[in-house]
Amino acid sequence: xxxxxxxxxxxxxxxxxxxxxxxxxxxxxxxxxxxxxxxxxxxxxxxxxxxxxxxxxxxxxxxxxxxxxxxxxxxxxxxxxxxxxxxxxxxxxxxxxxxxxxxxxxxxxxxxxxxxxxxxxxxxxxxxxxxxxxxxxxxxxxxxxxxxxxxxxxxxxxxxxxxxxxxxxxxxxxxxxxxxxxxxxxxxxxxxxxxxxxxxxxxxxxxxxxxxxxxxxxxxxxxxxxxxxxxxxxxxxxxxxxxxxxxxxxxxxxxxxxxxxxxxxxxxxxxxxxxxxxxxxxxxxxxxxxxxxxxxxxxxxxxxxxxx
Amino acid sequence: xxxxxxxxxxxxxxxxxxxxxxxxxxxxxxxxxxxxxxxxxxxxxxxxxxxxxxxxxxxxxxxxxxxxxxxxxxxxxxxxxxxxxxxxxxxxxxxxxxxxxxxxxxxxxxxxxxxxxxxxxxxxxxxxxxxxxxxxxxxxxxxxxxxxxxxxxxxxxxxxxxxxxxxxxxxxxxxxxxxxxxxxxxxxxxxxxxxxxxxxxxxxxxxxxxxxxxxxxxxxxxxxxxxxxxxxxxxxxxxxxxxxxxxxxxxxxxxxxxxxxxxxxxxxxx
Numbered sequence: 408x409x410x411x412x413x414x415x416x417x418x419x420x421x422x423x424x425x426x427x428x429x430x431x432x433x434x435x436x437x438x439x440x441x442x443x444x445x446x447x448x449x450x451x452x453x454x455x456x457x458x459x460x461x462x463x464x465x466x467x468x469x470x471x472x473x474x475x476x477x478x479x480x481x482x483x484x485x486x487x488x489x490x491x492x493x494x495x496x497x498x499x500x501x502x503x504x505x506x507x508x509x510x511x512x513x514x515x516x517x518x519x520x521x522x523x524x525x526x527x528x529x530x531x532x533x534x535x536x537x538x539x540x541x542x543x544x545x546x547x548x549x550x551x552x553x554x555x556x557x558x559x560x561x562x563x564x565x566x567x568x569x570x571x572x573x574x575x576x577x578x579x580x581x582x583x584x585x586x587x588x589x590x591x592x593x594x595x596x597x598x599x600x601x602x603x604x605x606x607x608x609x610x611x612x613x614x615x616x617x618x619x620x621x622x623x624x625x626x627x628x629x630x631x632x633x634x635x636x637x638x639x640x641x642x643x644x645x646x647x648x649x650x651x652x653x654x655x656x657x658x659x660x661x662x663x664x665x666x667x668x669x670x671x672x673x674x675x676x677x678x679x680x681x682x683x684x685x686x687x688x689x690x691x692x693x694x695x696x697x698x699x700x701x702x703x704x705x706x707x708x709x710x711x712x713x714x715x
Numbered sequence: 716x717x718x719x720x721x722x723x724x725x726x727x728x729x730x731x732x733x734x735x736x737x738x739x740x741x742x743x744x745x746x747x748x749x750x751x752x753x754x755x756x757x758x759x760x761x762x763x764x765x766x767x768x769x770x771x772x773x774x775x776x777x778x779x780x781x782x783x784x785x786x787x788x789x790x791x792x793x794x795x796x797x798x799x800x801x802x803x804x805x806x807x808x809x810x811x812x813x814x815x816x817x818x819x820x821x822x823x824x825x826x827x828x829x830x831x832x833x834x835x836x837x838x839x840x841x842x843x844x845x846x847x848x849x850x851x852x853x854x855x856x857x858x859x860x861x862x863x864x865x866x867x868x869x870x871x872x873x874x875x876x877x878x879x880x881x882x883x884x885x886x887x888x889x890x891x892x893x894x895x896x897x898x899x900x901x902x903x904x905x906x907x908x909x910x911x912x913x914x915x916x917x918x919x920x921x922x923x924x925x926x927x928x929x930x931x932x933x934x935x936x937x938x939x940x941x942x943x944x945x946x947x948x949x950x951x952x953x954x955x956x957x958x959x960x961x962x963x964x965x966x967x968x969x970x971x972x973x974x975x976x977x978x979x980x981x982x983x984x985x
Contacts, residue, residue, distance in 0.1 A: 501971055504974075508729055508733065508735050512729075512926045513930055513974070516926045516930060516967055516970060517967065519923035519967055520964055520967030520968065520971070523964045527964065637919075637923075638803075644795070648793070648796060678807050681803065681804055683803055684801065685800070686800070687801075688797055690796070691789070691793045691794075691796050691797040691800065692782065692797070
């Protein structure tokens with residue numbers, strides 16, 4: 408077992424002791440979401456600005472089924488993963504044909520499409536009020552209404568996701584995706600069908616987002632409209648970048664920092680997105696490379712000071 | 716026509732500077748808010764219509780100078796994060812300064828009421844907006860196609876290294892392009908205020924539309940932006956008449972449909 412995975416295990420145990428269970432659970436859900444994005448952003452070099460499309464679609468569909476047809480948890484998760492993957496297939500098909508700025512803009516514009524559908528289709532999604540009353544059914548006799556039980560369940564799913572993602576990244580598929588990130592033309596020349604692989608990365612990322620979406624809806628019992636908005640997509644990009652993209656554990660660190668900060672600040676001030684925006688700007692201008700780099704720079708500075 | 720104006724400004728910024736400008740919608744909203752505030756202060760709509768977009772352009776100038784300038788070497792991810800953060804700051808700033816509730820705002824007395832076109836009545840102000848936006852698009856087109864600096868700007872879209880090798884200050888070009896794009900967003904916002912009123916969410920709604928216009932029309936492609944803006948405006952108007960709820964979603968559906976057939980956009984070459 409590597410040091411990083413031990414650190415993850417230890418933090419899973421310690422986290423509910425430090426913060427509220429709901430926040431602790433949200434951190435791991437957001438980390439799953441970040442893992443999915445990072446496959447695109449960090450490993451394939453695709454900046455998707457529409458991840459909440461898949462997150463939100465999965466949450467709405469699974470939430471609807473949970474609410475009206477009382478399906479069990481496994482089925483809900485399966486539906487979420489499937490919806491996430493299928494919506495990613497649809498969106499990805501349109502997007503992967505373009506690259507660079509176009510790609511970013513298209514993922515964003517299609518995110519807006521889904522947002523406005525959710526916004527207007529009030530009979531199903533509840534519109535601005537969100538889809539409320541999503542139950543959290545028991546599984547195999549374990550009562551998920553107990554926050555700690557649900558926390559452990561989410562943590563377990565997170566560990567499985569992390570393990571899966573590690574397998575994907577280190578598999579031949581993961582290597583091809585990294586080759587595309589490093590040099591798209593060369594990957595094409597070597598004989599790989601680049602758009603096909605990008606699409607595949609999109610679908611896998613969408614499946615992870617879908618899983619996160621369902622867990623999120625079950626955690627809060629409500630699927631708010633904001634969770635399918637582009638701001639939410641921006642949040643996960645931000646979390647991944649502050650954690651450091653391109654490393655498997657980056658989004659996890661980012662999720663910690665982001666959820667913890669936003670949960671503690673949003674209670675204090677209703678205009679907290681202003682501070683969030685400020686944080687984005689400051690990070691981009693002064694701390695590019697994320698928390699991991701800032702940390703190492705701090706130590707460099709610290710040790711250089713000690714020497715003199 | 717308003718969509719074309721928005722798309723044109725964004726298209727310039729995206730084309731010349733090669734950055735995803737997520738703050739474009741916020742600039743639009745600020746244009747609208749500035750107009751209403753200036754009218755309230757000086758009491759003259761026409762003067763305010765001149766002043767407000769210039770204010771937005773100055774804001775754009777400051778943003779480019781203080782922030783975006785330092786990010787050309789960074790990846791799109793950081794540029795995106797920066798403009799996205801900026802958009803959050805600006806739209807939250809609007810709420811802080813002007814409050815979270817929207818206002819409706821009436822056009823100046825001269826332009827109130829309808830005009831009898833023979834077959835139908837049409838609000839005077841809307842006709843004014845159409846003409847004004849058309850003139851602005853035309854002016855931008857003339858500037859880009861017929862003046863020396865416009866030619867340099869178009870060259871900047873095509874090949875930045877070459878332009879700077881020819882001894883042209885590329886950074887100043889970037890600043891001018893951003894300010895011009897911001898100006899177009901600002902005036903689009905100012906013109907919109909009397910039609911739809913002002914509310915803090917207006918920027919985000921417009922941002923999506925502007926991106927659609929650019930994606931449909933092609934980066935830096937003037938004709939494309941105009942055509943895409945018109946196409947989307949007409950599609951929205953038609954759908955709004957029959958199925959009001961879907962009138963926003965249809966914009967994106969049109970985009971998806973066009974991109975299925977022509978992935979490079981209507982007039983795109985890249």
